[in-house]
């Protein structure tokens with residue numbers, strides 16, 4: 001197709017690197033979402049809201065590393081902090097003050113959290129939350145949502161492999177409290193915890209109803225299971241996380257992405273009575289990790305969280321609203337079916353008239369893939385599944401430029 005031909009023409013340096021990657025990296029990458037056909041672009045550098053690829057092409061970046069770079073790339077206050085830290089060493093096997101600072105900041109922000117423990121990824125945070133739940137309940141299984149995603153730990157990864165989910169995992173239907181209540185009623189005595197995203201992220205930015213979350217929490221407690229909210233993505237939606245915005249408290253809260261300021265991170269927080277499983281006088285679950293809470297990540301994280309104020313969150317939401325309206329108008333102009341799911345600074349585009357129940361069940365995959373490549377051709381970097389995340393350093397002029405680029409990409413798709 002002309003869209004793919006143009007892409008191949010302008011990304012030859014990326015193709016060369018892709019061929020090399022396939023010789024040494026299993027599957028050509030270490031991260032499934034960063035592969036797409038015919039080859040992913042290879043990035044040479046990033047600054048602010050922009051990426052530059054190895055062929056020297058510039059892109060406005062709306063993935064923000066899958067929502068984790070809430071202040072964009074190479075954010076100067078983070079660079080200064082990290083620069084100072086790395087000169088003092090990057091990691092050591094004893095306490096560092098930055099992880100205490102970051103923990104205090106999170107405790108201050110999120111009402112349901114008295115204590116925090118750090119990991120190196122959201123996936124590890126799932127694993128840790130699960131081991132706390134197992135230690136507390138002496139049960140083994142979990143309940144989560146179909147199309148939910150809590151990392152690539154087998155037990156909590158149902159997205160692309162939902163035909164083959166593990167025997168330890170029950171699946172309820174998102175926003176359908178009854179389906180969770182039924183499972184908890186019949187299998188509650190086996191279930192250690194219910195995991196839920198307050199907004200389905202990788203499945204398309206679908207917000208949970210407050211009522212749904214409250215009913216699942218109540219049913220979980222009735223069954224003696226923990227209610228875990230995965231705020232790895234949704235912490236960027238409110239200064240106290242999505243749960244604070246909705247007035248709901250989780251038993252355990254999973255965090256990740258933005259709280260590492262662009263470095264690998266994860267965390268689990270909760271009230272003292274649950275987090276006490278790590279009290280050294282009464283250690284009930286073991287957790288360690290060579291890089292957990294390291295000073296570089298946590299120093300960067302302090303700046304990222306500190307600078308994510310409610311004001312900046314509200315401004316990002318306004319930018320997202322502007323982008324959404326501009327994209328919808330552009331799609332209408334070229335008669336493409338189009339809709340957007342949107343919560344705060346996060347959105348997902350669909351080339352259909354209605355938002356599907358989950359992005360993993362979308363019927364517009366062909367149009368989405370064409371738009372993804374057409375957008376790259378216009379210097380607009382979005383996730384292959386249509387996710388777009390704002391950052392605090394974006395402004396209206398940048399959003400308008402993005403809308404103009406998207407409009408050209410849409411007319412290429414419609415042609």
Ligand code: PLP
Pocket residue numbers: 066120121122123124149150151152197201202230232233256257265266
């Ligand atoms: N939980 C949610 C809601 C996520 O979106 C992700 C990653 O996309 C994870 C957990 C896993 O985090 P990580 O990729 O850092 O392992």
